Amino acid sequence: MSAFRALSLAIVRGFLRDKASLFFALVFPLMFLVLFGGLLGDRSQSEVDLVQVGDVPVLDALSPEAAEAFEDTFAVTRTDDLDGALAQVRSGDADVAVVMEDDTLVAHFTLTDQVAAAVTQGALRAFVDGTNVAVLARETGSPPPYSLRVQQVEDDSLSTIQFVTPGLLGWAVAMSAAFGAAATLQGWRQSKLLRRLQLAPVSTRTVVSARVAVTLGIALVQMAIFLGLAAAAFGLQLSGAWWAAVPLLVVGTLCFMAVGLLAGALARTTEGAVNAANFMVLPMAFLSGSFFPLDGAPTWLQRLSDLLPLKHLNEGMLDVMVRGEGASAALAPMAVLAGFAVVITLLAARLFRWETV
């Protein structure tokens, strides 16, 4: 067996038998995926609870298409008791109560759920306007001068699962690459295995490439499991050039191995190295939009996040995996990540000390 294969096998076995590293590489990020994808779900799909008091001719007279759209938006219950309906809205059991007063449709709502309130107002206004136009067109005999056709494009505001899968995957890969490199460097130095390998007729390149190969393998397995679960269980839909995320992930893995080397070079114990890696990666994950979008963050924070490699990994993966951009969208992030990898590795090499004291 070649030295490369023997070393890779030894590292893989060490990884698979370490329950903590398996947990943090696979189970822990998947818990977040289930949390974000499953529990928070997709807010835009939830229906608005509407209570219809008495006869509401405007709504009853909708055209078949409009009626269908109406039912997609609202879950309707009918009653004749206005006070009861208002009480339901007040207590939050319903989002809106509608009643006809002469020719005016009156909607009673609360601002408790602002999204639902906005949807309710906009939708009701649209249905009333639609009915008005239809009535006017019938009376005057001329069709309305303007019409609207809607066509969906992939946009920046993605549904929950579409947004969180690439970001969480980026975080998971960054975390396990950094932990793996930090723990290996520091653990092998502590146990003197690094010295022992130096005295074996095996080149540094062979040792490093075995560790890199195993980490890349782990990253690709993470990707397969993430995308598989997100697609099967939560309806993730990948856009055309998603495969460009593979080379992007490879460069990202190298970059975060460098971060791990830096953590390993700074720390004096294996635990310290893993903690240092965590200290670098976890805040970076928040600031890089792994868990929630940064669109609402202040400008200075967004500029700050441009200095973090994970931001570029996440943005690149979002672009090619779900925003429908071409493979070339991955090139700039790959170049940035490669640059970070080189600089951080050089820094780690300078800071690394063979001796513990």
Next chain:
Amino acid sequence: MAAIRAEGLTKVYGDLRAVDGVSLEVAEGEFVGVLGPNGAGKTTLLELVEGLRRPDGGTVEVLGERVWPRNAGLLPRIGVQLQASAFFERLTAREQIRTFAALYDVSPARADDWLERVGLGEKAASRVEDLSGGQAQRLSIACALVHDPDLVFLDEPTAALDPQARRNLWDLLSGINDSGRTVVLTTHYMDEAEVLCDRVAVMDAGRVLQVGAPADLIRDLGAPARTLEDVFLHLTGREYRA
């Protein structure tokens, strides 16, 4: 040809002269012990000879070849045991020694033979973390010998072992030397050095104070000395060390 020829070896860390002008020659087939209190410079001396560090002064040749910079042609001919924890995490004893064997292009079958020779046949499937101190020491020695090196370095191979495990290991170590290998070991145990070593070098403060056969050193010191330990304390004093 000498197995090791060091002349004026010096290594300086800041103000500390960790190894200070050490000259030492070890003949092929010899069993040599390096003795000294903690911080005497034993480990640094060994690392200089092994080629792990660049000397600040002096020269060293091993088996007739230079050791610094890293000499890949020499490495298959030397075996090194650094400390009993220099293992791959979570591998079994058999996986461990087979991995080292692969680094030296040695077959798994020969690796398994070595496991038997150090009495770990029954522990082959145990993870290194589950081995006792003595078993781990024996495994690390087997890993150092798996490629049949001409020259073996052992750094405190019997540290923290109980007397049974220590004696057990002595048999193993003298067996290694009987087959014609040169062995260099560091130790804190004078009885061990007396039993195992052809010659000992007593070190302190980076210098070799005396080199000779244990019996000669004891005789030369005269009346108060009955053991090598007396010689050692006479040379290095009785103060506590780091």
